[in-house]
Amino acid sequence: xxxxxxxxxxxxxxxxxxxxxxxxxxxxxxxxxxxxxxxxxxxxxxxxxxxxxxxxxxxxxxxxxxxxxxxxxxxxxxxxxxxxxxxxxxxxxxxxxxxxxxxxxxxxxxxxxxxxxxxxxxxxxxxxxxxxxxxxxxxxxxxxxxxxxxxxxxxxxxxxxxxxxxxxxxxxxxxxxxxxxxxxxxxxxxxxxxxxxxxxxxxxxxxxxxxxxxxxxxxxxxxxxxxxxxxxxxxxxxxxxxxxxxxxxxxxxxxxxxxxxxxxxxxxxxxxxxx
Amino acid sequence: xxxxxxxxxxxxxxxxxxxxxxxxxxxxxxxxxxxxxxxxxxxxxxxxxxxxxxxxxxxxxxxxxxxxxxxxxxxxxxxxxxxxxxxxxxxxxxxxxxxxxxxxxxxxxxxxxxxxxxxxxxxxxxxxxxxxxxxxxxxxxxxxxxxxxxxxxxxxxxxxxxxxxxxxxxxxxxxxxxxxxxxxxxxxxx
Numbered sequence: 237x238x239x240x241x242x243x244x245x246x247x248x249x250x251x252x253x254x255x256x257x258x259x260x261x262x263x264x265x266x267x268x269x270x271x272x273x274x275x276x277x278x279x280x281x282x283x284x285x286x287x288x289x290x291x292x293x294x295x296x297x298x299x300x301x302x303x304x305x306x307x308x309x310x311x312x313x314x315x316x317x318x319x320x321x322x323x324x325x326x327x328x329x330x331x332x333x334x335x336x337x338x339x340x341x342x343x344x345x346x347x348x349x350x351x352x353x354x355x356x357x358x359x360x361x362x363x364x365x366x367x368x369x370x371x372x373x374x375x376x377x378x379x380x381x382x383x384x385x386x387x388x389x390x391x392x393x394x395x396x397x398x399x400x401x402x403x404x405x406x407x408x409x410x411x412x413x414x415x416x417x418x419x420x421x422x423x424x425x426x427x428x429x430x431x432x433x434x435x436x437x438x439x440x441x442x443x444x445x446x447x448x449x450x451x452x453x454x455x456x457x458x459x460x461x462x463x464x465x466x467x468x469x470x471x472x473x474x475x476x477x478x479x480x481x482x483x484x485x486x487x488x489x490x491x492x493x494x495x496x497x498x499x500x501x502x503x504x505x506x507x508x509x510x511x
Numbered sequence: 512x513x514x515x516x517x518x519x520x521x522x523x524x525x526x527x528x529x530x531x532x533x534x535x536x537x538x539x540x541x542x543x544x545x546x547x548x549x550x551x552x553x554x555x556x557x558x559x560x561x562x563x564x565x566x567x568x569x570x571x572x573x574x575x576x577x578x579x580x581x582x583x584x585x586x587x588x589x590x591x592x593x594x595x596x597x598x599x600x601x602x603x604x605x606x607x608x609x610x611x612x613x614x615x616x617x618x619x620x621x622x623x624x625x626x627x628x629x630x631x632x633x634x635x636x637x638x639x640x641x642x643x644x645x646x647x648x649x650x651x652x653x654x655x656x657x658x659x660x661x662x663x664x665x666x667x668x669x670x671x672x673x674x675x676x677x678x679x680x681x682x683x684x685x686x687x688x689x690x691x692x693x694x695x696x697x698x699x700x701x
Contacts, residue, residue, distance in 0.1 A: 273604070274589075
């Protein structure tokens with residue numbers, strides 16, 4: 237039996253963002269450039285939902301909630317957000333030297349159950365998650381109820397001047413990347429190490445896939461597939477320079493009650509430069 | 512100068528060597544670099560940005576010798592392309608406050624350019640014993656990028672320099688570029 241009060245508390249404490257639906261397909265935020273020098277610089281970003289890596293041909297997503305963490309840890313804001321047919325575009329003025337993080341993150345509970353033999357779920361496809369909605373949609377006596385504690389995060393990074401790490405500090409919530417190798421200091425001929433955390437602890441056994449841009453101009457995806465070790469780490473040997481789509485998936489049964497399954501997904505776009 | 516007994520002289524000399532003499536002496540070695548920028552037959556030509564620096568064998572930039580860029584542009588706009596010298600940018604440029612006295616200068620056109628520097632005199636400070644690489648990197652707007660690596664060892668009498676030995680105990684190392692750099696020669700004379 238579900239204790240609705242406990243559930244509500246959990247739901248309210250969860251970080252709720254309206255952008256879950258963006259990630260039904262592959263979604264990405266691609267910076268035009270990631271390593272910058274000089275003064276009064278801006279970076280322009282393309283963002284979209286599309287299974288073809290960095291080819292905007294499906295839908296423009298919803299990026300009005302994109303968050304910016306400035307090099308000093310304060311919150312920044314993107315400007316000139318435009319939503320096109322297939323692609324969202326926005327700009328970020330680089331007002332400080334150092335590394336900026338752009339992200340969309342959400343977490344919450346998802347419920348699957350049956351009613352009169354029909355499979356039901358909340359939130360439904362295209363539906364936004366909310367604590368009230370959850371409480372309303374899931375009946376007290378739902379059959380075959382399973383509740384999943386899920387988190388999603390999508391990020392990218394840009395640096396003006398020397399790379400810094402303040403904006404990279406993990407939140408200890410959901411599945412996230414800890415950049416052992418700085419995400420704006422990646423070179424084709426060098427290995428990079430990334431660590432994944434689930435709710436602040438090493439995420440062992442997460443499946444990580446990396447795909448270099450330009451899949452349209454080759455016959456194979458040439459994806460790099462890796463599994464995190466007991467420390468939550470992977471070591472990447474790049475398939476040459478370019479921008480990469482990184483996707484990590486994690487699942488275990490160490491969920492906070494009443495959830496029974498904990499799952500996390502993480503996406504980042506990283507630029508690897510030629511040596 | 513006081514006379515030192517022969518017994519004392521050797522340890523004293525070794526000690527001085529270990530300190531890696533930061534005091535410029537009249538015997539300080541000379542380093543010269545000649546670098547050729549090729550003449551290119553292209554529709555839109557911009558003089559390349561060029562950086563010349565010395566790295567130790569753990570790829571740490573030890574000394575910047577020269578950085579040629581558009582320093583005189585309005586609002587420091589010329590700094591926008593510094594990062595296109597990618598290796599120099601990560602090793603050194605991104606932590607520097609531009610311009611740097613005695614290092615940065617205006618871009619240079621096709622032809623041979625040279626630097627004459629003396630160890631212990633800015634910007635070329637004394638080196639610790641070890642293996643080094645003089646690196647020259649060029650990046651050109653609407654053009655390409657090229658980096659050349661010229662290895663040498665310090666002190667000059669290190670056997671690792673034997674292949675590049677010149678008369679008088681100096682060394683000479685040359686590398687030739689294929690796109691953005693012509694011939695680059697490093698000479699060090701004791």
